[in-house]
Amino acid sequence: MKRSRLVDLLMRPAVAGTMSALILRVLTLASRFLLSLLLARMLTPAEMGEYGLLTAVLAFALLAIGLEFYSYTLREMVPATPERRIRIIVDQIALCIGALLAIGVVVGGATFAGVFPARLAPWFLLLLVTEHVSLEATRILIITSRPVRAYVGVFLRGGIWVYAIALLMFTTPSTRTLETVLAWWALGGVAAVGFSAVSLSDLPWRGLGECRPDWRAIRQGLRTARPFMLTAGGALVISYVDRFVINEFVGRDALGIYTFYSTILIGMLSLGASVSHQFLPKVIAGHAAGAQAYRAALRSFFWSMLALASGAMIFSGLVMRPMLAALGLSVYASSIWVFHAMLPGIFLRMMADVPSYALYAARSDKYLLLCNLGSAVVSTVLNLLLVPRIGIYGAALAGGVASTVLFVSLMALAFRKVSGNGGERSAADAVGLPTDPDMLYP
Structure with missing residues (x-):
């Protein structure tokens, strides 16, 4: 039965x-x-x-x-x-x-x-x-x-x-x-x-x-999409600017090692984004329903993402070295500490989905834009300063600092928005989709 x-x-x-x-x-x-x-x-x-x-x-x-x-x-x-x-x-x-x-x-x-x-x-x-x-x-x-x-x-x-x-x-x-x-x-x-x-x-x-x-509609659409385009551009800079800097100052072999590890970590970002997309309708509906429902949806989202991100980081940190040894990838294993240095940044990038979606549901597109562009500038500047001096470890450090800036700034703005959420919207008020995780490639 x-x-x-x-x-x-x-x-x-x-x-x-x-x-x-x-x-x-x-x-x-x-x-x-x-x-x-x-x-x-x-x-x-x-x-x-x-x-x-x-x-x-x-x-x-x-x-x-x-x-x-x-x-x-x-x-x-x-x-x-x-x-x-x-x-x-x-x-x-x-x-x-x-x-x-x-x-x-x-x-x-x-x-x-x-x-x-x-x-x-x-x-x-x-x-x-x-x-x-x-x-x-x-x-x-x-x-x-x-x-x-x-x-x-x-x-x-x-x-x-x-x-x-x-x-x-x-x-x-x-x-x-x-x-x-x-x-x-x-x-x-x-x-x-x-x-x-x-x-x-x-x-x-x-x-x-x-x-x-309809060129008039196309122009109107481009005006609507402009902040989303700049926000997505900022996210791509954080994810990929390090590759160009490494290629220029360190060399193609070092870039290959860094690409191998970033491929795995971008896959983790996609895993986190897949989970985030499941919570997006709940966060939007919670914002429409009022402050209490909004906070409840975000609380559930936060703890779920924390469990996923923590589990992914711990598991990958433990299995990476023995896996590389088993596969005979000694060239990559010799730089295993680059992977460990990159993990905190990816963890914060995954956790940043929570305040990002909180602001997105509230249609605070300007805040999202400023945080992503600011973090992109931090990432670019630090990569240019650190990579020529300490190689791919500098890229990992730059990514971690940029992710910290992104997470902290988004959390501060989202906390303000959650604390003062009084402007409920109708559930029929359409909200677009955030940046697709499949835009990020290995």
């Missing part, structure tokens, strides 16, 4: 959907960890460093091509009819094409000047297109209440190809190249785009040819 009730519970659409989304998310996050080990095992530290630079540039290019325009379009899509949703997508496509052409010119110029490696430029542009289209399709699937399909797309884009390439590299030594990794990454993006296209086929695409971009 008990087993029958359990089966009935698991077969309920809402429970089955949540479990499916969770399993897909775990598999995607696990693939990031596997990818970091795979690259460390199969590529030289210099090639690993080249990969780290490429993915850092890709993250900024994705911000440039998307311009956080989704923060405007998703708010418009929620109450829109299917026909109106197609018109919104047309506006987004027009903006994307313009931004992509501009980025293509920049990449072409950088390649011609010898700043960007010519052999990687085609892969970079292909990845930029597939990643952006699949990422936007994922957001549309989520906003149209198809989260399981959205996470299938995420798994195709960032997960399943890693498992496939791991088997290929172990069985075929000639495939152990950076170009092979990029080719399979692009293939995963193409698969995600194809799956998303099928999933969204119920929209009235036949009227697409009659739609024309």
Whole structure:
């Protein structure tokens, strides 16, 4: 009888959907960890460093091509009819094409000047297109209440190809190249785009040819998205500026070691962000309901995130050294203390989601912008000061200080907002999504 009730519970659409989304998310996050080990095992530290630079540039290019325009379009899509949703997508496509052409010119110029490696430029542009289209399709699937399909797309884009390439590299030594990794990454993006296209086929695409971009709406959307774009840019600077500074002052081999560890830690950030997104609706609803509900939602969020972040830090700190020894990665094991030095900063970045979402639910976008930009400036300045002197340990220290500044400033502002929360909003007052954790790449 008990087993029958359990089966009935698991077969309920809402429970089955949540479990499916969770399993897909775990598999995607696990693939990031596997990818970091795979690259460390199969590529030289210099090639690993080249990969780290490429993915850092890709993250900024994705911000440039998307311009956080989704923060405007998703708010418009929620109450829109299917026909109106197609018109919104047309506006987004027009903006994307313009931004992509501009980025293509920049990449072409950088390649011609010898700043960007010519052999990687085609892969970079292909990845930029597939990643952006699949990422936007994922957001549309989520906003149209198809989260399981959205996470299938995420798994195709960032997960399943890693498992496939791991088997290929172990069985075929000639495939152990950076170009092979990029080719399979692009293939995963193409698969995600194809799956998303099928999933969204119920929209009235036949009227697409009659739609024309609404440039007035696009300009309005860009004004709305501007603070989100600057906030996301600040977050990316904190995550990636150290790679450029290490490459310039220390060298590609050292960057490869640093990229290996930051790949694992960015995966932890994505794990934390996945949990944070589960609490976002509760925090928004709590702010709409009043001060008591707002504090209760944040309290539950804080303790859940504290347990996750603490557990992740302790576990990774204990297993990293024996794991590297077991895999024979002595080059990386010799710099294990860099990883330990990076852990406090990642812990604070994970915990910073709590005050960030508290301010986000209260629509305190200006505070979020100032805190992220301020921390980005701190990170940049400290990296420029410390990395030339003490190498990758300086980058780890700079990241920790910047994360501390971010966490403390957000907590101070959020505490003020929570203490004085008297301006309740209607639950129907739409709030956009915060920066997607999948914008952060290894």
